[in-house]
Amino acid sequence: MSKAERLFNFRYLVIAAVLLTWLPLSARASEMQEFKGNASGTYRDIFDQNIFYEGTKYLNFDRLFRAIRRQPVRAKDINVFDEVPDNAYFTNRHARKKLSAQALEKGYSETEGPDTKGPLTVLKAKFFDSLASLLVRDSRGDEYVLKFDPYSHLALATSSEVIASRFYYAIGYNVPQYSIVKIRTDQLVIGPNALLFDDSGFQKKLTQEKLQERFLFLPVDTEGNFRASAGKILPGTYLGTFQFKGRGKHNPGDSLKAEERRSIRALQVFASWLNDYRMSRISTLAVAFESNGKREMKYYLTDFEDTLGAVLDREKAPMFTHEYLFDYGETIKSFVSLGGYVKPWQKRWKEADEKSASPAVGYFDNRYFDPGRFKTQLPHDAFKDLTPADAFWAAKTVMSFSDDEIAAMVKAGRLSRREDEDHLTKTLAERRDLIGRYWFERACPLDDFKFSGTLLSFTNLAVQAGFQDQGAGYQVDIDQMDGKKRQPVASFTIRENSIDLGRWLGHSQNLWVGISPASDEKNQKQPHVFIQLGSSGILSIEHED
């Protein structure tokens, strides 16, 4: 190799080194700016999540090694007691303190909904395919997005949106205010600069004729009213969507990656409960607002018309929630089996006689529902990183809702037929139990630890819910801290939900107690929960990932 060639190659090496250093640094540098907008879109999201990240996931050494070693990664937004403290994404609500039936039905609420006594001024209209939505301002000056039901499916999308918003809010996520509103076209006044966005892709001036023409294709109730879900425009500055992967670009103070957040990972479980097919960044919103003179961020889940039995303008397609948009694994199974592999959604659709429960409920039942195999439209690393501990946390939140509480939230959908409400309540309650049973089997289902005197007591959520009987009791392993090392001091089985630790407490400042359901079968590894005890009581709780 000549000197010139060596120099040439060296230059490339230098450029490559600079690039490799610069790429991550540039990402960090962008975080120096405060509260940045982050644009996204459906096409981009599909490409990124379903094609790019799926195609390159094993080029990431960290992910590859973890996949080989089946090594889970513990969430980083959890506190020492294995809970997610209130943050910009999540606020503990129902699981912390039971909300009343009225509060559950009401959900997040700033107003009573659009003031329909006065005129509603239309600022913007979007008419795509069979979807119709309006941005309106009411007489109080509040702005709302009105989304109407598609033709032949009165109440389907609107009730799904409102009901799901109640659930997500009660669980702990931030959601905008959603309510059902019934209006007539004579209540709508076209604003002076109102624009129309339609299938043409060109924006046009909205006219009364165009509005009337479109409303001819929307369903009306028995009183001749159009039904819409009214989503109140949130106060603050909209900064686009938030990511389900990587560090948030909005907030420089946010050092965690989305996939390291239990509150994001657990959306996989909550989405499975609410049959939320399109749970991804395009259904999110990052909003900056002023609070006590400080600028803060809040992250919202929005647009729930793809939940329960609905998907945008129609009933859920049979393969939705069973397969990703491009599901390589399922496609390969079909290919290799020469079409002989009958997919669960195909069996389910056949058993349902290829029809749904009702036009207002859409396609929503629990046949072939598998909490571990529920799939949103796009695959997300955050959902794949869900550990049994994360799922246990989510499942116990799901299990905190009683049948009556579910019914209260379903009531918010204002469905006209009692049978439809009952179907939704029954399906959601059954699904709650399926989720609880599934994830409580995969994690140590012990919770509500209390330490009084020398007695450590707990509740077995699986037994409490009736999924398991007390069985063989619990295996207890006690470690004492010897300097910085943990030394096993005792291992025994108990049948009660409490352990007297008096024998060991005097000898050590810190005690580690590992508990797992005792197994009748030898060598069967059971998931543990570890409790660290100190002189001040319980110092930490950790469910095994």
Added chain:
Amino acid sequence: MKPFASKQIAVFSCATVLIGFIFIPMANSANESYDRYSTQYPEIAEEPAWKEIVNHALVYPFEILRGIADGGLYLVENYQLDQKAKWIYGKIQDQGITPFGSVLSFTNLGGGAETDLVKLAHLRAHFPSLIVTHTLLWNHRTIFETSAKIGAERLFMDGVHAYGNFKYESRPEEHFNGIGHLSTAGNGTSYKMEVTTLGATAGYSPTPLSSIDFDFTYQNINITDGEDGGRGIIDTTFPANAIPGLAGDDLITVGLTFDHDTRHHAEASTQGGQEKLSVAFVNGIAGSNARYFKSKLEISRYLRLGSDRRVLAFHFYGEQNNSFSAHSVPFHQMARLGGYGDYPNLSQTLRGFDNNRFYDKSAALFNLEYRYTVWEHREFKLDTVVFLDEGQVFNKYFRFKLKNFRESYGIGTRLSFANNTIFSVEVAHGDEGTNFYVKSRAPF
């Protein structure tokens, strides 16, 4: 109320509140000695930046591509370029012009447009049955075609239709390897064929599923050297007197076609089938020696195997050209086998062989396809197809022999939307090699 009593009550109240403040938290602390929602986080060592760089080292080059793709997709969605394009296409169609694309191979792309002149003149409402259309089709090195059709979908009564048509087509690279099943690929030549057709058709459709059509056609066919530089010259490789029709022909055809079609879709049917029988008498004029009787039978069947997602598709094609004594069948009007399918090519589906690989007076062809769906999303479907083609050309009935069948087999995948094939990739193997096909339609 007395002041003393008030004082007593005040003291009692204060004492109660005080006791409450002291004992209620104590009682709570006895039950739960921790705030489970506290913001006390476990200590986690932050990973060094270099580790992240190393972990992602292989991904960074692809991130550049992602950036470009994301930018493009964002632009398309944000400015609704796809919606605009769709809207513009719809508007053009509303005017009576339907542009279309045609994929014959990776390198052979083309397109065209069909123009409904009645719609273009805004007269469709006045003349709902009138047909006045013009079609233009071009595919690189394969075909240039311009045609016009005038007639009526309904004449006097329902089901009766009639139209006249004019067509000019130029095929610059028709392949020819000789006549008969023993012809060899080594004799590969190409010729250019220009066909001008003037014809009239009248027919009756007693039901939407069946029709009978009577045709009268005049064709002027010019044969010259092909434009494929890599192949031999036809009239040098094959002596003019050995190949009938090498100098071109003028032909008059009188024919009758019966069609019975119970497919529920032309390209991706899962049930029913099609039977098509046509018979024609062809006579050469203006010095042409052609005079023969042409008969063609085409049968397809689609069997659903327990589900619409598994279909066994069967196709038979038979053609017989019987020349009258002292007359001949021009080679360009003979039965042809090879390649992917018949339109815009003239050759029937024998995928392991090149287009127009076999010519002869007669042909028998069987195609069997097992089509199964491997992915679907709403109206999008991705099918895998495993196929076997068996075909042979022969001169006379008694020359038909089972051992002369040439077979090809292969596998492919077809993406369709609402049962219209958008894109297909297939690979076929025969004893002369392996062929790849990229198409925008299914062969039958």
